[in-house]
Amino acid sequence: MRVEQIAVFLENKSGRLAEITRILAEHQVNIRALSVADTADFGILRLIVDKVEEAKKALRAGGFTVGKTNVVAVEVSDNIGGLAHVLAAVNEIGLNVEYMYAFVNKSSENAVLIFRFDNMDKAIERLQQKGFVLLSGEQICSL
Template identity: 65%
Template sequence: MKVEQISVFLENKAGRLAEVTKVLGEAAVNIRALSLADTTDFGILRLIVDNYEKAREVLKQHGFTVGKTEVVAIEVPDRPGGLAWVLQILSNSNVNVEYMYAFVQHSGKNAVIIFRFDNLERAIELLQQQGVRIYRGEEVYRL
């Protein structure tokens, strides 16, 4: 039920993001989802890729600082209030969302959102109890 996410720490300067995507492209690693957060001096690029180990290896070989985080990919109804419903399940049990970002997929009925929770196991349990679809990592890497 967990998805491996790569976090890459980048200097906040022109060309660094292009360099990451070039390195991954040359290694035939496909990016499935991404998020970029920045400050004045650095950024954190969060990636879901189709081959975590290969991406980690080639990025490190090119001098990037790489970390691993476990996240959860959840199917959310693509309608007004769909995300609010999922977030209320978590809020009712005091599970905090540390961050989230959308996953692009060709679907008209549901959205897939990547979540990082302060209590991953509890969040998964609560969402499963409410019938929320949680994707396995292998499913996400192939989408």
């Protein structure tokens, strides 16, 4: 169970994030979750959106470098220790988290954790074995 995430290269100058969100709004793309990773010189914007292909096309046409990656979305109850359980499960078999971000779903009591692991197949297998709830892209968008 994988979720498509788009990533956009951001040069460190003002107005780039505003430009991206403007383009997405113009194309009726809804952002479900996002994170920005940054260094002194550049940043990477990662987005989960409802219309992946439209978003990619529009951003490309706007002159951005866009990539598509698979991530895994884990739904956990919004309680103490929710993230710790997930991390413990993957850590036990020696998997690494490349990056992660999270959002809390307003319509339920749950939080959604987005992960990129160094070995996605193993991670998904492990999480499913341990009984975690993995969400599909559509599920995230319909939350």
